[in-house]
Amino acid sequence: MEDFINTLRSIFSKTGDSTLKNCIYHNGKINIQIELFDDELLNMEFLTEFLYRKNIDMKAPFNKGYLQCIKLSEVLNIENNHYTVSGDFITIMKTQKSKLNLALGLSANKYTHIITYSNNEIVLAFVINDKDSYKYEYE
Numbered sequence: 001m002e003d004f005i006n007t008l009r010s011i012f013s014k015t016g017d018s019t020l021k022n023c024i025y026h027n028g029k030i031n032i033q034i035e036l037f038d039d040e041l042l043n044m045e046f047l048t049e050f051l052y053r054k055n056i057d058m059k060a061p062f063n064k065g066y067l068q069c070i071k072l073s074e075v076l077n078i079e080n081n082h083y084t085v086s087g088d089f090i091t092i093m094k095t096q097k098s099k100l101n102l103a104l105g106l107s108a109n110k111y112t113h114i115i116t117y118s119n120n121e122i123v124l125a126f127v128i129n130d131k132d133s134y135k136y137e138y139e
Contacts, residue, residue: 004130005069008115011042011136012067018042020063020117023124025051030126032117034067041139046115048126050102056123065119071112072127076100078108099125 014036021041022033028049034042056062076083076095083103085095095101099122103111110129117124128134 005071008069011044012069015042015065015067017064018066019060020056020058020065020124022058023053025053032124034117043135043137043139045135046126046128047132047134048128050106050111050127052099052102052122052125054121054123061119063119063123065117065123068116068118070100070114070116072100072103072114073108073112076103081108082106083108083111098122102127 015034017037019035020032021035022031024031025048028047030046030048030051032042032044032046034044036042072083077086078084083106085092085100085104095104099116100114102125103114106127111127112130114125114127116122
């Protein structure tokens with residue numbers, strides 16, 4: 001799991017002020033194409049069943065942003081091996097705003113991380129398992 005996190009952190013560290021060029025979800029896979037600041041293209045593919053995608057205009061500045069990978073067990077409570085949130089109204093609303101609500105009720109063994117693409121708000125979020133295969137390549 002450490003290799004997974006370190007690999008994604010290394011890849012995602014290059015995505016500040018990147019441009020989301022394409023995002024397609026088909027047959028349980030999300031394919032993302034991002035243009036990095038140096039005009040290099042990053043293509044990624046992840047397996048996911050749970051996805052949020054805001055309908056955004058695919059032109060600047062609306063498609064500018066950065067990728068982030070969050071370990072769910074570090075930000076959500078776990079009860080009976082399922083993710084939960086406890087707290088007041090404000091805590092629940094923050095969970096929804098950060099799209100962590102996608103993981104609520106899911107098995108902590110099966111789903112380990114959430115990946116987001118954000119600018120001034122999250123425009124893409126999906127839940128993944130660090131044991132599932134994923135692909136990335138630079139063009």
